[in-house]
Amino acid sequence: MESRITMLCALFLACFAFVYGSPASVPVHALTKATYVSWTSYNFKTILTWGPKPVNYTYTVEFYNKSGISRQRNPHCIRSTETECDLTNELVHLKEDYTAEVLSEPLPGMNADHEELPFTRSKIFCPYNDTLIGRPDFKLMMSADNKLMLIIYDPVTALVKNNKPQNIRDIFKKSLKYKITYNKAGSTGKKIETVNENKVDLSKLKLDEDQSYCFSVAAYIPSRKGNKRVGEWSLPKCSSQENKSIFEEYGLAVLGGAAVGILLLVIALIVLIVLCCKRLQRPAAKEIITVYTLT
Numbered sequence: 415m416e417s418r419i420t421m422l423c424a425l426f427l428a429c430f431a432f433v434y435g436s437p438a439s440v441p442v443h444a445l446t447k448a449t450y451v452s453w454t455s456y457n458f459k460t461i462l463t464w465g466p467k468p469v470n471y472t473y474t475v476e477f478y479n480k481s482g483i484s485r486q487r488n489p490h491c492i493r494s495t496e497t498e499c500d501l502t503n504e505l506v507h508l509k510e511d512y513t514a515e516v517l518s519e520p521l522p523g524m525n526a527d528h529e530e531l532p533f534t535r536s537k538i539f540c541p542y543n544d545t546l547i548g549r550p551d552f553k554l555m556m557s558a559d560n561k562l563m564l565i566i567y568d569p570v571t572a573l574v575k576n577n578k579p580q581n582i583r584d585i586f587k588k589s590l591k592y593k594i595t596y597n598k599a600g601s602t603g604k605k606i607e608t609v610n611e612n613k614v615d616l617s618k619l620k621l622d623e624d625q626s627y628c629f630s631v632a633a634y635i636p637s638r639k640g641n642k643r644v645g646e647w648s649l650p651k652c653s654s655q656e657n658k659s660i661f662e663e664y665g666l667a668v669l670g671g672a673a674v675g676i677l678l679l680v681i682a683l684i685v686l687i688v689l690c691c692k693r694l695q696r697p698a699a700k701e702i703i704t705v706y707t708l709t
């Protein structure tokens with residue numbers, strides 16, 4: 415009986431020694447907690463980033479939404495040594511609030527004791543409300559009945575549905591509007607207009623006929639909060655004046671390019687003429703020399 419107790423004690427101690435004394439065991443408190451866990455999201459491409467670069471441990475990302483009970487993982491972000499995780503295709507319920515946690519885990523093959531792994535929680539992120547909408551492209555054109563039209567192209571997102579890339583109109587539908595700012599070329603007084611459609615008849619803005627105007631466009635989602643409502647502004651594009659001057663037709667950059675081109679041509683011509691003149695003189699000089707050597 416007594417020997418049995420000693421044996422059990424010995425076994426227990428052996429186990430204890432194995433768990434705590436093994437050189438491969440890492441105490442959980444030695445794992446560094448992730449810092450600066452943050453979301454960056456542009457046209458629904460959503461990436462979670464954090465620091466620092468792990469040494470002798472790994473990170474695992476878990477995320478969950480309010481309605482979902484279970485936690486989810488992206489297979490690429492399990493026991494990873496990266497400090498970012500692309501969750502674009504995981505956050506499938508665009509209108510949900512998501513929270514992510516970055517857990518620090520020992521290297522594979524290392525023992526972890528049974529304490530909870532250290533982790534850092536992200537802020538709440540909702541793709542539909544929080545992703546930044548990039549600058550839209552647009553063009554100015556004359557309609558068949560001679561009206562100035564502004565055509566906006568919906569930015570394409572990182573999301574794909576039935577093998578088709580989704581643009582922001584596919585996602586926001588009627589909630590998507592655009593803001594257009596415009597000013598007379600060379601003046602700073604800007605006016606702003608909100609439109610529902612991608613095809614805008616500018617004749618209703620009562621623009622001065624003989625003036626050139628510059629336009630800028632941004633996506634506008636009124637249902638969002640604060641500065642999330644307006645997306646990135648496009649670079650300005652300008653209409654030409656009614657009596658089109660050469661400057662508005664081609665733009666200063668092109669004209670500058672043309673001027674430099676002409677200058678280069680003139681220089682090339684001068685160099686060519688100088689070279690030709692020298693060529694013509696040289697044989698004459700040679701003849702004189704030969705004449706001298708003959709005499």
Ligand SMILES: *[C@@H]1O[C@H](CO)[C@@H](O)[C@H](O)[C@H]1NC(C)=O
Nearest residue numbers: 437438444468469470471521
């Ligand atoms: C990482 O592990 C190696 C090998 O066990 C060790 O030599 C090194 O000091 C460790 N580095 C840090 C920063 O803990």
Ligand SMILES: *[C@@H]1O[C@H](CO)[C@@H](O)[C@H](O)[C@H]1NC(C)=O
Nearest residue numbers: 509510511540543637638639
């Ligand atoms: C998105 O924003 C709207 C308007 O602020 C808000 O009512 C809604 O609850 C937000 N959705 C989420 C999931 O946070």
